[in-house]
Amino acid sequence: MLTHWSEARRTAFTAASALPPEIVPLDRAVGRLLTASVTALSDVSHYASSAMDGWAVAGDAPWQLVDSANLEPGQATLVVTGGVIPGGAGGVLRSENGLVEGWMLAPNDRARADEPRAGEHIRPAGEEAVAGEVVVTAGTVLNPAHVAVAAGCGNDEMTVARLPRVGLVLTGNEVIEAGIPAPGQVRDSFGVQFPALMAMLGGCVIRSSRVPDDLESLVAALGPKASAVDVIITTGGTGHSSVDHLHAALEQLGARLLVDGVAMRPGGPTLLAQLPDGPFLIGLPGNPLAAMMGVLTLVQPLLAALQGAPEPNLGSVVLAHDVPGARGGTRLVPFTLDRGLAVATRWQGAGMMRGLADAAGVLICPAEGASARDTLETIELPWMPVARSQSAGAALRP
DSSP states (O other): OOEEHHHHHHHHHHTOOOOOOEEEEGGGOTTSBBOSOEEOSSOBSSSOEESSSEEEEOSSSSEEEOOOSBOOTTEEEEEOTTOBOOBTOOEEEEGGGEEEETTEEEEOTTSOTTOSOTTTTEEOTTSSBOTTOEEEOTTOBOOHHHHHHHHHTTOOEEEEOOOOEEEEEEEOTTEESSSOOOTTOEEOOSTTTHHHHHHHTTOEEEEEEEEOSSHHHHHHHHSGGGGGOSEEEEESOOSSSTTOOHHHHHHHHTOEEEEEOEEEESOTTOEEEEOTTSOEEEEEOSSHHHHHHHIIIIIHHHHHHHTTOOOOOOEEEEBSSOBOOBTTBEEEEEEEEETTEEEEOSOOSTTOOHHHHTOSEEEEEOTTOBOTTOEEEEEOOTTHHHHHHHHHHHHHOO
16 A cells, blocks of 8 residues: 555654764865864964054053063054954054154044053954854754854864765666667666755765666665665666566565555655665656655655754645646645746656756645645755755846
8 A cells, every 4th residue: 555645754754863973074064964063172262363453552652662472551562453462452553543753652643532442452362252162053054154163163073964875776778878869768867967966965876877677687786785875766667567676676685665655646656665784775766757756755854864854844835726636645746936826837747857847846735636825835846945046146147
């Protein structure tokens, strides 16, 4: 019996535990999920510094100019922005507000009567952080500024969630990798985009192989060689025809089926299994849109769980028009937005990718369908944050 869509997605998330974290150098940390909070290893800044070019002064004007790391009242010494404030200094007189005559310094006619006030233009030690203070909290997805903060606080490494290692096993004797397919052939639409898609979901493709449609070859591809990865993703062969061998291969390998088909369209034959003492396996249908719905249903939550990330959230949207359901299960429908309302795309066939390419997300429509002005849950597409960023950048370009 096919598993209900929401149950299948939940099963994929709860099946896995977080992988052990890893320590990476700072230049590899951007975009990763921090698993151990980062603390300041020293005060930041670690010394009192000048915020201006000018003179550090002690006591009241006028001041005698000296070259010393420690000032007595009535003394001053030249400092530059970022320079060390000498001991005994009470403030910094800006260079444009000072008058030097011989070895003596005084405020000029541009200076305030009380310039400099106590502490003026001095950046105290520990102004940004004090030693031992948490500066980046565990659970943060690291951006470049987080990494810069870690570096400024004396850190050389960060502890992050390990990226799940993914192996791709692409099947289909009819699949060609370049050029225009002849009748009976199809172009490969998985190998060209799955590595990037897995990266968007937090995985790292470390191996990809193309396997002919026979049981022996498939068993070999899923056998001992698969132990180097955390997740295997296969394409095609999830049905029960004479050229579909995935179920037989999993049985021969002693795999445990966790989801044997999902009550959804497209993508119903998608399955989730675990090999003995080995990786998880997600079998995707051979049709491109059906396979992508399988990715959003099972791959996305599984990779999140392996990283120790939260279960992926669902969004919601109001429908612009009626959306028919699908017999026997949830219907997943790519949609665009028209004045904030969801409009199902024209291209919804299991083999059609055009509708997904420009979609704002995917509607989760119940089997009975939905009416205009109903609110449906949605799946956000992994690349939408990237698309929004690119659109913003394009708007700013002349």
